[in-house]
Amino acid sequence: MSVRTRFAPSPTGALHIGGARTAIFNWLFARHYGGRFILRIEDTDRNRSTEESISEILDGMMWLGLNWDEGPFRQSDRLSIYQEYAERLLASGKAYRCYCTPNEIERRRKEAEKQGRVYRYEGTCRNLKSHSPDKPFAIRLATPEEGNIEVEDLIRGTISFDAKEIDDFVIQKTDGFPTYNFAVVIDDATMDITHVIRGDDHIANTPKQILIYEALSQNIPKFAHVSMILGSDKTRLSKRHGATSVVAYREMGYLPEAVVNYLARLGWSYGDQEIFSKDELIDKFTLDSVGKGAAVFNPEKLLWLNGWYIRNKPAEEIAELVIPFLHKKGFQVALDERFIKIVNILRERAKTLVELADSAEYFFADEIKYEGAARKKFLTSDALPIIEELINKLSSLRDFTVPELQRIFGEITEKREIKLVQIAQPVRVALTGGTVSPGIFEVMEVLGREKVLERLKRAVSQIPKN
RNA sequence: GGCCCCUUCGUCUAGCGGUCUAGGACAUUGCCCUCUCAAGGCAGAAACACGGGUUCGAGUCCCGUAGGGGCCA
Numbered sequence: 001m002s003v004r005t006r007f008a009p010s011p012t013g014a015l016h017i018g019g020a021r022t023a024i025f026n027w028l029f030a031r032h033y034g035g036r037f038i039l040r041i042e043d044t045d046r047n048r049s050t051e052e053s054i055s056e057i058l059d060g061m062m063w064l065g066l067n068w069d070e071g072p073f074r075q076s077d078r079l080s081i082y083q084e085y086a087e088r089l090l091a092s093g094k095a096y097r098c099y100c101t102p103n104e105i106e107r108r109r110k111e112a113e114k115q116g117r118v119y120r121y122e123g124t125c126r127n128l129k130s131h132s133p134d135k136p137f138a139i140r141l142a143t144p145e146e147g148n149i150e151v152e153d154l155i156r157g158t159i160s161f162d163a164k165e166i167d168d169f170v171i172q173k174t175d176g177f178p179t180y181n182f183a184v185v186i187d188d189a190t191m192d193i194t195h196v197i198r199g200d201d202h203i204a205n206t207p208k209q210i211l212i213y214e215a216l217s218q219n220i221p222k223f224a225h226v227s228m229i230l231g232s233d234k235t236r237l238s239k240r241h242g243a244t245s246v247v248a249y250r251e252m253g254y255l256p257e258a259v260v261n262y263l264a265r266l267g268w269s270y271g272d273q274e275i276f277s278k279d280e281l282i283d284k285f286t287l288d289s290v291g292k293g294a295a296v297f298n299p300e301k302l303l304w305l306n307g308w309y310i311r312n313k314p315a316e317e318i319a320e321l322v323i324p325f326l327h328k329k330g331f332q333v334a335l336d337e338r339f340i341k342i343v344n345i346l347r348e349r350a351k352t353l354v355e356l357a358d359s360a361e362y363f364f365a366d367e368i369k370y371e372g373a374a375r376k377k378f379l380t381s382d383a384l385p386i387i388e389e390l391i392n393k394l395s396s397l398r399d400f401t402v403p404e405l406q407r408i409f410g411e412i413t414e415k416r417e418i419k420l421v422q423i424a425q426p427v428r429v430a431l432t433g434g435t436v437s438p439g440i441f442e443v444m445e446v447l448g449r450e451k452v453l454e455r456l457k458r459a460v461s462q463i464p465k466n
Numbered sequence: 467g468g469c470c471c472c473u474u475c476g477u478c479u480a481g482c483g484g485u486c487u488a489g490g491a492c493a494u495u496g497c498c499c500u501c502u503c504a505a506g507g508c509a510g511a512a513a514c515a516c517g518g519g520u521u522c523g524a525g526u527c528c529c530g531u532a533g534g535g536g537c538c539a
Contacts, residue, residue, distance in 0.1 A: 109539080118468050119539075156471070165469060165538095204470060204537035227472070227535085234534065262478095265491090269479055272490040291479075294535065298477050301492040311505075349504040409501085424501030436503040 003035025010042040011053035014245035015060030021263040028285040039071035060246040082178035094215035097137040098125040120167035139172040149207040154224040161207040185212040200225040227294040253353030258306035307351035319343040325357035331364040345438040368433040383426035400449040402441040430459035
C-alpha cells in the first residue's frame with residue numbers, strides 16, 4: 001500500500017509557522033516514500049472559517065513549494081458523507097440516538113463538578129428501546145466500558161488509554177453537523193490516509209478516533225504526533241512572539257528555502273547537517289529521527305539560514321527576487337547584467353531581501369544623502385586634496401575596472417604615505433553616503449566613471465574650505 | 467482537577483549501556499583576515515532537571531519527584 005498523508009488546516013487565519021511545519025513533515029514523508037500528499041480544509045466551524053484564510057493558506061503552501069496531489073477538499077462539501085456514515089453506525093448498533101438536552105447535560109456536569117468528579121456521559125440513552133422521531137437528537141458512539149485503547153505512535157511508541165476515561169461521545173450534533181473527531185476520521189478513512197502526522201495536541205483525540213475506526217471496521221492509519229513549536233518563553237507560539245504567519249516572512253524578505261530548511265530542522269535532524277536542499281530533505285527525512293520534545297522557535301537561526309541562502313543561491317535568482325522590494329522603494333530596475341553585479345557584491349552582507357534592497361539604494365538614487373556622522377568624520381579638509389587628486393587620475397583612466405582602480409589608489413597612498421583607509425573611507429562616504437559598503441573598488445566599477453566623478457565632485461563642493 | 471505527552475549548552479540538536487574529560491549549529495566572547503561592514507578562519511565560555519534503582523559500567527534502561535506542555539472540561 002502506498003503512502004498517503006494529509007495536511008488538514010482549519011481556515012481561521014493564515015498559514016502559521018506551526019501549521020507549516022506539520023505540512024512540511026507530511027509533504028516530506030509522502031515525497032520520501034513516493035506517496036501522495038492530500039490537502040483538506042477543515043471548515044466545519046462556519047463561524048470562524050473564512051474564504052480569505054483559505055486563499056492565504058494555499059498561498060503560503062505554494063510559496064513554500066508544498067505542492068499537493070489531491071484537494072483541496074473541504075469538509076463543508078462533505079456533510080452528507082458524515083451523515084451517511086453516522087446512519088450506518090446507527091444501523092449497526094455501534095451508535096445510538098441521544099435525546100438528552102444540552103441543559104440536562106450541563107446540569108449533570110455541574111453536579112459532577114460539585115462532587116469533584118470528572119463528568120462523563122452516563123449512557124442514559126444508550127439502551128433506549130424506542131425512538132422519538134419528533135424530538136431532536138444527537139448521535140453518540142457506544143464505546144467499550146473497559147479495556148485499554150492503545151495508540152501506536154511512530155514517534156512516541158505505544159500510548160495507552162483506559163477505556164473508562166472515554167464516555168459515549170457525540171459524533172453528530174443535534175444540528176446534523178459532525179463533531180470534529182468524527183469528521184476527521186471519516187475524511188481520513190475515505191481518503192485512504194495511511195499516515196496521520198499532526199501536532200501532539202491531538203494525542204488525546206486519538207483514542208476516540210480509533211474507536212470510530214473500529215466501529216466502522218475501517219483500517220486504522222499509523223499515527224505520528226509531532227511536538228509543538230513554542231515561543232521564547234516556552235509557551236505555545238503565538239502572535240505575541242512576533243510574526244507567525246508564513247507569508248509575513250515572505251514580506252520580510254525571507255526565502256522559502258530558508259523557511260522550509262529551518263522548519264524541517266526544527267524537531268527533526270540528520271546528524272550534524274544544518275543545510276538541506278529540498279531534494280536532500282526528501283531523500284533524508286524519516287519519522288524516526290523526529291524528536292519528542294517541544295521546540296522553541298529561534299528567529300536568529302532562521303535569519304542566519306536566510307543569509308546563507310542569499311549568499312549561496314545563484315546571483316541571478318536573488319536579483320530577480322530583490323526586484324519587487326526595490327519597486328516598493330520606488331526604484332524601477334531591470335534584471336540586467338549590471339543589476340546582477342550589484343546584487344552579487346551586496347548580498348554577502350544581507351540577511352534578508354529587504355536588507356539587500358535597502359543597501360542597494362545608492363546605486364539607483366539620483367542624489368545620495370550623506371549620513372551626518374560619516375560626513376563630519378570623513379569629508380574633511382584633510383581628505384580634500386586626496387579626493388581632488390583621485391578625480392584627476394580617474395578622468396584619464398583607460399579602464400574603469402577593479403584592478404585599474406586598485407592601481408590608482410596604490411599610487412596615491414604610496415606617494416602620500418597614507419593608509420588605504422584614509423582614502424577609501426572618504427570616497428566611500430562620497431559615493432554611498434555612509435561608511436558601510438562592499439569593497440570600494442567594486443562599488444566604483446559598478447557605479448561607473450561618470451557617476452563616480454559626479455559624486456566625488458559633489459563631495460568636494462561640500463567640504464568646508466578653511 | 468482528571469487523563470496524556472515531554473525534559474542534553476540561552477536556543478535547535480547529536481547521542482540509540484562502555485568510543486562522553488558529552489559532538490555540531492545559531493547566538494555570544496576573543497583573535498586572525500581586512501579599505502568600512504560583512505563573509506570566512508581559529509580559539510573560548512556554555513548542557514545530560516532531581517532522587518532512587520538495574521548493571522562490572524547510565525546522558526543512554528526502569529521507578530518516583532519536580533518542572534513544562536496538551537486535551538477534556
